[in-house]
Amino acid sequence: MYFNKYYLLTFFVIIIIFFEFYxxxxxxxxxxxxxxxxxxxxxxxxxxxxxxxSYLDYLTSEILEKEYKLRYSLKLGKAIPTxxxxxxxxxxxxxxxxxGDIKYIKDAGNNRHSYKFVSKSFPITCxxxxxxxxxxxxxLTKEESEYPLAFAINVFHDYLKIEQYFLxxxxxxxxxxxxxxxxxxxxxxxxxxxxxxxxxxxxVQIMKVYNGSIDMDFGNSFTSHPxxxxxxxxxxxxxxxxxxxxxxxxxxxIIMNSKLKIQKGFLEASLPKESVDYIVNVLNISTLINVLxxxxxxxxxxxxxxxxxxxxxxxxxxxxxKCSKNSKFSYFYxxxxxxxxxxxxxxxxxxxHGVCLLGIEMLNDLKSWPQFFGNKFYSEFxxxxxxxxVEYLYEKKYFEFNKEIDETFYMRSPLIKYQKIKRETxxxxxxxxxxxx
Numbered sequence: 355m356y357f358n359k360y361y362l363l364t365f366f367v368i369i370i371i372f373f374e375f376y377x378x379x380x381x382x383x384x385x386x387x388x389x390x391x392x393x394x395x396x397x398x399x400x401x402x403x404x405x406x407x408s409y410l411d412y413l414t415s416e417i418l419e420k421e422y423k424l425r426y427s428l429k430l431g432k433a434i435p436t437x438x439x440x441x442x443x444x445x446x447x448x449x450x451x452x453x454g455d456i457k458y459i460k461d462a463g464n465n466r467h468s469y470k471f472v473s474k475s476f477p478i479t480c481x482x483x484x485x486x487x488x489x490x491x492x493x494l495t496k497e498e499s500e501y502p503l504a505f506a507i508n509v510f511h512d513y514l515k516i517e518q519y520f521l522x523x524x525x526x527x528x529x530x531x532x533x534x535x536x537x538x539x540x541x542x543x544x545x546x547x548x549x550x551x552x553x554x555x556x557x558v559q560i561m562k563v564y565n566g567s568i569d570m571d572f573g574n575s576f577t578s579h580p581x582x583x584x585x586x587x588x589x590x591x592x593x594x595x596x597x598x599x600x601x602x603x604x605x606x607x608i609i610m611n612s613k614l615k616i617q618k619g620f621l622e623a624s625l626p627k628e629s630v631d632y633i634v635n636v637l638n639i640s641t642l643i644n645v646l647x648x649x650x651x652x653x654x655x656x657x658x659x660x661x662x663x664x665x666x667x668x669x670x671x672x673x674x675x676k677c678s679k680n681s682k683f684s685y686f687y688x689x690x691x692x693x694x695x696x697x698x699x700x701x702x703x704x705x706x707h708g709v710c711l712l713g714i715e716m717l718n719d720l721k722s723w724p725q726f727f728g729n730k731f732y733s734e735f736x737x738x739x740x741x742x743x744v745e746y747l748y749e750k751k752y753f754e755f756n757k758e759i760d761e762t763f764y765m766r767s768p769l770i771k772y773q774k775i776k777r778e779t780x781x782x783x784x785x786x787x788x789x790x791x
Contacts, residue, residue: 410440410514411473415482422485427753430494437521437748438486439741443467448742454718462714463702467738472514487521488752494525494555495756501558502527504627507548509534512733515547518744522550522751547730548622548690549712549743551723553751556759560688560726563764566626567773568671570662571619574684576694581618582650589613591666595641609666614642615675617659618652622690624726628670629662637667673772677786686767691725704735714739717746724763 421441424433446467450458483489493499505523509516509532520530552560571577583589592610597603604610633639639661646653661667663675677683693710697703700710701719712720712728713736720728720743731740764770772789779785 408473409469409471410476413473413477414475415477415479418477418482418485425753429753429755434488434752435485437745439745440467440737443738443741446738446742448717448745451714451739451742452717452721452746459714462738466713466736467741468734469737470734472512476513478513478517483517486517487748489521489524489526491526493527494751498525498555498558499527501561502529503554503557503561504529504531504630506531507533512547515731515733515737515740518741519548519550522744522747523554525554528554547732548727549729549731549740550726550747551720551728552726553747553756555751555756557726559759559761560764561624561626563759563761564624564626564770565773566628566671567767567770568626568629568662568673569624569687569689569767569769570658570673571623571687571689572617572659572663572673572678572683572769573681574619574687575681577619577655577684579618580652581616581656582648582653583616583646583656584648584650587645589616589645593641594645596637596639596667598636598638601636603666612666614660614664614666616656617663617675617678618655619659619684620687620690620692621654621658622727623658623662624689625662626671629672632669633661637661637669671773673769674782674786676782677772677789680786680790682790683768686769688725688764688767690727690729691723692729702736706730706732706735711735712739712743714742717742721746 418438421438423436425436426433446462447458451462503525505528507530516532523530588594590611590613591597591603594614642661643657646656659678662669662672663678664672665674673683693700694708695705695710697705701715702711702713704711704713709729712731717739731737731743733740768789771791772785775785775788
């Protein structure tokens with residue numbers, strides 16, 4: 355009898371997959387059985403009542419281990435931890451929210467899930483964290499392994515959300531720097547709830563399109579004022595001590611007596627490694643930071659736009675301040691999206707410090723946002739919406755096969771065009787005009 359060898363191979367693979375599914379389901383059933391036997395009554399109570407001031411105070415490492423489950427990923431070819439979710443969210447149907455089920459969204463909006471503080475006893479050992487989600491030991495793709503990303507993030511509250519967002523961004527080749535400043539101003543604290551909107555694979559694809567270009571908020575009439583700098587400080591380069599001893603610009607009197615042109619825009623930005631290396635290793639920004647760190651409001655929005663539009667500093671990826679004044683550049687700022695609007699026009703009808711809070715009403719729309727991060731989910735308002743979004747992106751990252759991004763969409767950005775044209779001509783007017791066409 356003749357058998358096609360490819361058919362046999364396919365049949366053999368299918369048997370293996372079914373066998374692995376059987377083992378995983380068996381494993382899951384064991385965990386579920388343990389959970390049911392040991393904590394059914396407790397779980398039932400959790401869905402009815404919880405402390406908003408001491409959220410998840412029931413959870414211990416032992417209970418977490420009983421709630422821990424595995425799920426097989428065809429994409430990865432192995433079983434990985436399912437995303438852990440608060441048992442208080444057991445009745446929230448994230449799939450209906452994400453597909454825009456209007457009736458269900460309306461009903462869920464009348465009974466939002468929220469919390470103020472995660473319990474101090476919340477288990478946070480490395481083992482606990484790994485039971486709440488999958489942290490791979492190796493890059494998921496060759497493309498990602500060759501293009502590591504670095505994140506610098508300011509945080510001040512809501513540990514659970516910070517952990518969930520870290521889980522979404524995590525890749526072993528990436529670098530993360532978290533800055534915690536409890537003593538900072540309210541203005542600072544109100545800016546640190548950004549949710550990832552893209553998987554790591556998608557971000558890598560987008561950054562490759564940028565190809566050394568910066569993504570920064572230039573020319574935005576909304577953020578360009580007020581500019582608050584102390585009047586008794588000098589912004590001349592000779593007084594900013596910004597050039598190191600071996601820098602030839604120290605001998606250029608025109609540069610040294612020139613002033614840094616102050617610009618302003620949103621703090622969040624995406625920069626290529628060459629820009630960061632230059633700022634850290636070629637320049638000395640200590641004096642400038644001290645000058646801007648005056649305690650006046652919105653000074654944190656001055657640093658990046660000012661140094662990245664300076665022809666004297668000539669940082670890789672810089673863009674001339676004369677061009678950057680055009681508001682069209684701000685239309686293609688994709689690092690972060692905030693919706694500044696009225697309560698009436700906000701889909702969730704909730705505003706915090708002028709920003710429309712993200713919530714369950716917006717989950718379906720978030721899937722098509724081109725930005726890298728969104729501002730903001732607020733757990734005191736809608737923790738359920740945030741968790742559903744985390745579930746969506748976790749699913750996309752580990753269980754859905756990768757899809758290519760729409761590169762042509764990002765290539766329309768004048769920020770990218772500017773850098774390309776700058777390499778071809780030195781005529782500033784021509785560069786500005788062509789970048790905006």
